[in-house]
Amino acid sequence: MAITATHSAAETGTPGSASPSFGPAVALSCRECGERYPLGPVFACEQCFGPLEVAYEFSGVTRESIAAGPRSIWRYAGLLPVPADVAAKPNLAPGLTKLVRADNLARELGMRALHVKDDSGNPTHSFKDRVVAIALEAARTFGFTTLSCSSTGNLAGAVGAAAARAGLRACVFIPTGLEPGKVVMAAVYGGQLIAIDGSYDDVNRFCSELIGDPAGEGWGFVNVNLRPYYAEGSKTLAYEIAEQLDWRLPDQLVIPIASGSQLTKVDKGLRELIALGLVEEKPYKIFGAQATGCSPVATAYKAGREVIQPVKPDTIAKSLAIGNPADAPYVLDIARRTGGAVEDVSDPEIVDAIKLLARTEGIFAETAGGVTLGVLRKLLAAGTLDPDAETVVLNTGDGLKTLDAVGAGVTATIKPSLDAFLEAGLVR
Amino acid sequence: MAITATHSAAETGTPGSASPSFGPAVALSCRECGERYPLGPVFACEQCFGPLEVAYEFSGVTRESIAAGPRSIWRYAGLLPVPADVAAKPNLAPGLTKLVRADNLARELGMRALHVKDDSGNPTHSFKDRVVAIALEAARTFGFTTLSCSSTGNLAGAVGAAAARAGLRACVFIPTGLEPGKVVMAAVYGGQLIAIDGSYDDVNRFCSELIGDPAGEGWGFVNVNLRPYYAEGSKTLAYEIAEQLDWRLPDQLVIPIASGSQLTKVDKGLRELIALGLVEEKPYKIFGAQATGCSPVATAYKAGREVIQPVKPDTIAKSLAIGNPADAPYVLDIARRTGGAVEDVSDPEIVDAIKLLARTEGIFAETAGGVTLGVLRKLLAAGTLDPDAETVVLNTGDGLKTLDAVGAGVTATIKPSLDAFLEAGLVR
Structure with a gap:
């Protein structure tokens, strides 16, 4: 191949x-x-x-x-x-997830107009269903019989589910050490799930090797040999946001960075809408968000560099733990061109942001959603993000897949009696 | 009160x-x-x-x-x-979940037309968002400031999220021993989450006690003092199924039984649609599904009895583990009146059905979804359910909340090299 x-x-x-x-x-x-x-x-x-x-x-x-x-x-x-x-054709029909007007959250942050684009509503509860749906269609066209990928978890589940419904075989590759929710979800659809003893970047290198080998013949790797098609799926986030705002562009968008492809394609989608006259042309700023434990793009942005230094990821935001993001140069360019920025937040800030979003809007985000909201807060505090400008923050995944990160649990355990309840002093 | x-x-x-x-x-x-x-x-x-x-x-x-x-x-x-x-008003806007045409599954089961109503697409990934949304509105009208419930898990999350978004306090009660996904999800929204050392039926009794006590003043228990409103939310399943079938009723529906309220209200909704002329009148059969480890209604149905004998639940289908279902007499009546049945399946049959649905349609159901599909299979095999009649099976929850039940995991763990992959003999 x-x-x-x-x-x-x-x-x-x-x-x-x-x-x-x-x-x-x-x-x-x-x-x-x-x-x-x-x-x-x-x-x-x-x-x-x-x-x-x-x-x-x-x-x-x-x-x-x-x-x-x-x-x-x-x-x-x-x-x-x-x-x-x-x-x-048989597919999971993802997308058209809710754009939630987040008034409680906006009030708490001192913002005027804030929306959460909540992709936990997709069939396998992450934005990956969007990109896989496009790659699946390309795989069918090219006659591939096995759908494959390297994944930090969400993609594995999305590929497994899409292949099952389409009647293709699935063989997906993940690094060891992923969250149980992601592992079980990737396995339950009946395809092969192979853990690679290493980081995501090791998995990615392995897949590039496999694709050049006869063993990979007939395999569509959604994020390798089908990547040009796959990546286009992220444009639908831009289309939906604009349509859900009654065909208006927001002023500011905060988007997570893993490979950087999503951010790049959201920008492409927004520019297409303008070029086609589907929305009125206006400036918008794109802000990229990383976890501090895997922040090569934020580091390069702050240093004014155009190329990144790959890192070895160490963060609870495992879905963003790509140490050598392929689209980093484009992300840096977009952040600078649109007047945005790239920022990173620590693991405790990620957890705080997950809890803030849950408490104010009833949305349980995965760690990547904690990263975007955490970065939004940080940029607000720094004065980089305008609190009066209409803003969209992306939640690209589901808290149920990163349960351990949150550390929430029962307030108390009591015997089944009113006396026990009253004695526990839990009544407010 | x-x-x-x-x-x-x-x-x-x-x-x-x-x-x-x-x-x-x-x-x-x-x-x-x-x-x-x-x-x-x-x-x-x-x-x-x-x-x-x-x-x-x-x-x-x-x-x-x-x-x-x-x-x-x-x-x-x-x-x-x-x-x-x-x-x-601030709410989670649940519903309009997918009605998935399940052709792969139908083929495997030898059926002509099968649909899965997939309520894992709701905001907190179970049908409970529907009933809570109605109860929340009633709570607002009655001036309640705390939203509460007894829950087998899904309801706790739905109440927590809805209260957060609406700006009410939440205090929810669950039995000990629930799945981590349900516990964390119930806790993350910031309300109080109290575990009661006992079964769901113990929790329910406790809540009835609390509601009559001054400590429960100002509390809206969605499934106790707001129950008449709450229960009506399940009618929306009937409305959506009919609308998604282009305003046609299916011939057969398979619905899980916990309290029995959902099944009862789906029937009510279907009858309303007929009475209002929104669909053409035609016969439909309603089949109730329980786990064998908590099957008081199925037992009474098979024995030709009109009242149930309460049981102590022991099943992986914890969201259906109600040993003394309040609406049992109505469920029995509906199953008999419509020409349906009530059946139960064992825990291994539940797991098999979860995997079957995942493998054929890319839908990852929680244990309750395994119960309905397992019962559908069993009734098909017994000739009770007509394979040629248009059928809707409900998946009321999400596999991510009952991970441990499934026991799916990686096929193999290998070193990051092509040789390791080829040596492992994983290539098909």
């Missing part, structure tokens, strides 16, 4: 011609040198080894056509590398 | 006159003797101690008015004891 693109190997058409299998997508394009390739299962430029991304020729997408679509990410099929009939 | 209804104590109007606070609801009515009471925080008839339920005078509800409503249970506000503006 080709790792870099070769014009002859990809057989799905010539660059620049739309294929019904990929809807409005017309080519893969190198982010670094701009070289274009036909739409194939490739992810790196053969000229410069830069990452490939999907290029489009959009047509006929209006607010009305979107509103008439399914109640899932497939309402945006006309903006994604998927066929028009994608919703009819 | 009055436990039974007294006409003088309830001050919200005379029976039969609509109050804006309760929308189309006009009175409480005794299920046993028919005596009517004004809408108040009462739950038992002072004449015969029978349970009270909400009586309505519906008007102006059409398919079109529902379709124009919010994307939550509040689209059915005109059929619930809530004010017309209920959606505008």
